[in-house]
Amino acid sequence: MARPKIALIGAGQIGGTLAHLAAIKELGDVVLFDIAEGTPQGKALDIAESGPAEGFDGSFKGTNDYADIAGADVCIVTAGVPRKPGMSRDDLLGINLKVMKSVGEGIATHAPDAFVICITNPLDAMVWALREFSGLPHEKVVGMAGVLDSARFRHFLSLEFGVSMRDVNAFVLGGHGDTMVPLARYSTVGGIPLPDLVEMGWSTQEKLDAIIQRTRDGGAEIVGLLKTGSAFYAPATSAIEMAEAYLKDQKRVLPCAAYVKGALGLDGLYVGVPTVIGARGIEKVIDIKLNKDEQAMFDKSVDAVKGLVEACKGIDSSLA
Ligand code: LMR
Numbered sequence: 292m293a294r295p296k297i298a299l300i301g302a303g304q305i306g307g308t309l310a311h312l313a314a315i316k317e318l319g320d321v322v323l324f325d326i327a328e329g330t331p332q333g334k335a336l337d338i339a340e341s342g343p344a345e346g347f348d349g350s351f352k353g354t355n356d357y358a359d360i361a362g363a364d365v366c367i368v369t370a371g372v373p374r375k376p377g378m379s380r381d382d383l384l385g386i387n388l389k390v391m392k393s394v395g396e397g398i399a400t401h402a403p404d405a406f407v408i409c410i411t412n413p414l415d416a417m418v419w420a421l422r423e424f425s426g427l428p429h430e431k432v433v434g435m436a437g438v439l440d441s442a443r444f445r446h447f448l449s450l451e452f453g454v455s456m457r458d459v460n461a462f463v464l465g466g467h468g469d470t471m472v473p474l475a476r477y478s479t480v481g482g483i484p485l486p487d488l489v490e491m492g493w494s495t496q497e498k499l500d501a502i503i504q505r506t507r508d509g510g511a512e513i514v515g516l517l518k519t520g521s522a523f524y525a526p527a528t529s530a531i532e533m534a535e536a537y538l539k540d541q542k543r544v545l546p547c548a549a550y551v552k553g554a555l556g557l558d559g560l561y562v563g564v565p566t567v568i569g570a571r572g573i574e575k576v577i578d579i580k581l582n583k584d585e586q587a588m589f590d591k592s593v594d595a596v597k598g599l600v601e602a603c604k605g606i607d608s609s610l611a
Contacts, residue, residue, distance in 0.1 A: 295319030301369035308527035395424025416599035429550035436467030437546025465592030
């Protein structure tokens with residue numbers, strides 16, 4: 292049986308990390324695309340040369356030609372510009388929207404059957420634009436956000452409780468921005484919801500509130516430390532988890548920026564929600580029930596995403 296083909300659009304820090312993870316996990320043959328000449332070729336060769344020591348096989352191609360992504364099963368899009376200290380993700384909207392246009396057209400022409408995972412910021416608006424520019428089915432185009440935000444939440448909770456990250460589950464909903472909604476009620480340590488853990492005296496509401504805020508600021512915390520760009524290990528790992536769920540039909544329940552029409556009272560918007568990912572792409576959006584406070588936070592986040600989508604339409608008239 293032919294190995295799956297994984298096209299990585301953008302060969303920067305995240306693209307290179309994605310390629311290396313896909314190689315180590317032997318998810319398939321990797322094509323690393325970038326407009327910068329030499330970068331994808333150099334990274335692809337470097338990764339191939341790490342194969343003998345790590346013990347993986349596969350084909351690794353670096354390219355500047357969209358034709359080389361032909362027939363890809365999965366495309367992961369990181370093309371565009373990351374933010375620097377002092378910037379918000381939304382500041383990248385104008386510049387990255389132009390990039391999404393050429394990427395969307397490239398995917399539509401050469402890999403129209405792919406499952407497309409977008410990582411470029413501002414995430415929810417960029418995945419919407421990428422879907423519009425590519426014309427692919429909504430269930431095959433998704434944004435990587437909730438998996439990353441939830442992973443950060445899980446990490447901080449594991450530090451607070453002094454337990455393995457494997458025993459911490461957490462959900463972050465809403466847009467991948469300052470208004471994201473870490474859901475304490477649906478997050479658990481060893482299956483016990485966070486509010487119950489507070490009641491049991493294992494932590495305090497103040498400590499959990501600080502963790503929730505740190506989760507919201509998680510991307511900015513890394514940007515502030517790196518100074519020259521944004522996070523890449525955790526974003527790449529999160530996207531690979533989604534790609535693997537699709538390629539192996541794992542039916543994973545993962546929070547992603549998915550197209551929501553009907554669930555959570557939404558009428559057609561890309562925003563972070565719990566989904567089921569399997570061989571058909573986004574196979575289900577879970578219509579999670581929110582209490583009054585959670586709903587108010589989610590509504591605020593939805594409004595922020597809607598504002599960014601409108602801004603995209605204002606910049607590119609073909610989207611209006
Ligand atoms: C992240 O959350 O790490 C990414 O969205 C990058 C960023 O700019 O924060």
